[in-house]
Amino acid sequence: MYDRLLFPTDGSDVASDALDYALDVASTHGATLHVLNVADTTVDSVTNVRGEVVDALEEEGERVVAAAAERARDRGVSVVTDVLQGRPHETIVDYARTSDVDLVVMPTHGRSGIERYLLGSVTERVVNTSDVPVLTVTPDEDARLTYPPRDVLVPTDGSPGADRALAEGIALANGTDATLHLVHVVETATLGFDVRSSVKGGELEQRGTEILDAAAERAREASVDDVVTTLASGRAYREILSYAKENGVDVVALGTHGETDFSRYALGGVSAKLIRTSPVPVLLTRQPASD
Numbered sequence: 707m708y709d710r711l712l713f714p715t716d717g718s719d720v721a722s723d724a725l726d727y728a729l730d731v732a733s734t735h736g737a738t739l740h741v742l743n744v745a746d747t748t749v750d751s752v753t754n755v756r757g758e759v760v761d762a763l764e765e766e767g768e769r770v771v772a773a774a775a776e777r778a779r780d781r782g783v784s785v786v787t788d789v790l791q792g793r794p795h796e797t798i799v800d801y802a803r804t805s806d807v808d809l810v811v812m813p814t815h816g817r818s819g820i821e822r823y824l825l826g827s828v829t830e831r832v833v834n835t836s837d838v839p840v841l842t843v844t845p846d847e848d849a850r851l852t853y854p855p856r857d858v859l860v861p862t863d864g865s866p867g868a869d870r871a872l873a874e875g876i877a878l879a880n881g882t883d884a885t886l887h888l889v890h891v892v893e894t895a896t897l898g899f900d901v902r903s904s905v906k907g908g909e910l911e912q913r914g915t916e917i918l919d920a921a922a923e924r925a926r927e928a929s930v931d932d933v934v935t936t937l938a939s940g941r942a943y944r945e946i947l948s949y950a951k952e953n954g955v956d957v958v959a960l961g962t963h964g965e966t967d968f969s970r971y972a973l974g975g976v977s978a979k980l981i982r983t984s985p986v987p988v989l990l991t992r993q994p995a996s997d
Contacts, residue, residue, distance in 0.1 A: 707881040708735040712807040712838075714742045714798050717770035723845035724813035725774055727987065729781050730853040731811060731841070734882070738784040741774045742801055743767030744794045764789055795831035802838040810840045814981055830978060833962070839874055839991045841957075842981050850986050854882035855956030861889045861946050861976075864917040867961030870991045872921055875959040876928045878989070884956070885932040888921045889949055890914040892939040911937065943979040950986060959989040 713728040715721040732739040745763035767789035778785035790797050802810050812829050833840045845851060860875035862868040872888075879886040892910045918935040925933045938945040950958055960977045980988050 707877050708732075708737045708808045710740060710805065710807045710809075711737050712740045712742060712798070712802050712805070712810045713774070714744065714794075714810070714812055715770055715774055716743065717766070717773070718813075720813045720845060724811065724843040725777060727843050727845065727851045727853060728811040729778060729783055730851075731809070732778070732783045733781055734854045737808070738786060739778050740786045740788070740801070740805060740807060741771045741778070742787075742798065743770050743789045744797045745789060745791045746794055761791075764791065795828045795835065798828075798832050799836045799838075802836055807838050810836060810838055812840060812842055814842050814844045830981065833977075833981075833990045833992065836992060839989060842988045842990065844982075844984065844987075848985050850956065852956045852986075855884045857887060857953060857955045858882075858884045858957050858959060859887040859889060859946070859950055859953075859955040860921070860959045861891065861942070862917055862921050863890065864913075864920075865961070867991070869961065871959045871961030871989070872924065874961075874989055874991050876925050876930055878957065878959065879925070879930050879932075880928065883931075885934060886925050886930050887949070887953060887955060888918055888925070888933065888935045889946060890918050890937055891942040891945045892937065893942055894939045911939075943976040943983075946976070946980060947983060950984065955986055957987050957989055958984060959991070961991050 708731065711728060711732050713725060715725065728739060731737070745761060745767050771787035771789060775785045775787050788801070790801065798810065801807070810832065812832060814829055829840075829842055833842070843849075843851065855878065858875050858879050860872050862872055875886060878884065892914050914937050918937060922933050922935050936949065938949065946958065949955070958980060960980065962977055977988070977990060981990075
């Protein structure tokens with residue numbers, strides 16, 4: 707399902723750990739891995755070395771992508787490298803589009819200081835503006851990084867963004883023979899006591915069941931063999947995290963329109979919190995503004 711992957715890297719320890727996961731994805735699908743380093747032109751990286759003007763960031767970037775490429779070749783993964791100058795998130799999004807990339811794999815944060823650029827804010831900007839799906843990885847001691855996944859979770863609220871995530875989740879489950887978990891959360895945390903007490907069996911729960919049934923039918927029509935549906939209630943991102951941990955989920959797929967999405971699972975709400983706190987990778991798809 708993936709032929710070309712993009713892995714932006716700054717050479718930090720976090721990016722190095724995330725590279726292992728990106729290589730797992732590329733190896734599983736026989737994909738080419740594009741390794742990109744962006745020399746941030748918003749900082750002054752020009753230094754004078756032995757009388758010659760040298761762009762220190764670009765020079766460092768060449769070392770970073772060369773090291774990543776060596777690791778890819780050791781794994782038998784086809785690799786392409788590039789070092790570009792520009793604003794990091796804009797350069798990453800443009801590269802993904804012009805190189806016909808199928809998936810961007812990014813760590814959620816990178817190194818601090820003048821050489822940083824894979825910070826959460828940049829990752830979120832990429833998610834908010836990229837028409838290419840973005841798989842965010844938080845490699846730390848509590849993370850569970852398993853690929854190919856055995857269990858894929860798609861939270862759905864019936865919105866267009868959620869439908870796009872469902873399509874990605876279905877494709878991923880089909881491509882890896884994973885179980886597809888569909889969850890709808892009836893948001894009750896912001897409701898008054900009288901409303902919360904009437905949710906059980908009420909209109910909100912009925913609507914959630916209809917959304918899940920439609921999503922499950924779509925998955926089965928696409929030949930997903932193992933589909934599990936769950937209706938939950940509470941605060942959405944907490945219920946999604948809880949479900950992922952309790953059921954051994956390996957990837958969570960979410961949809962967003964970006965900064966203009968009014969879905970309950972919009973970035974800036976549920977998905978932004980999941981990116982920062984999920985122990986497993988989060989696959990995000992943005993509905994283009996043209997749609």
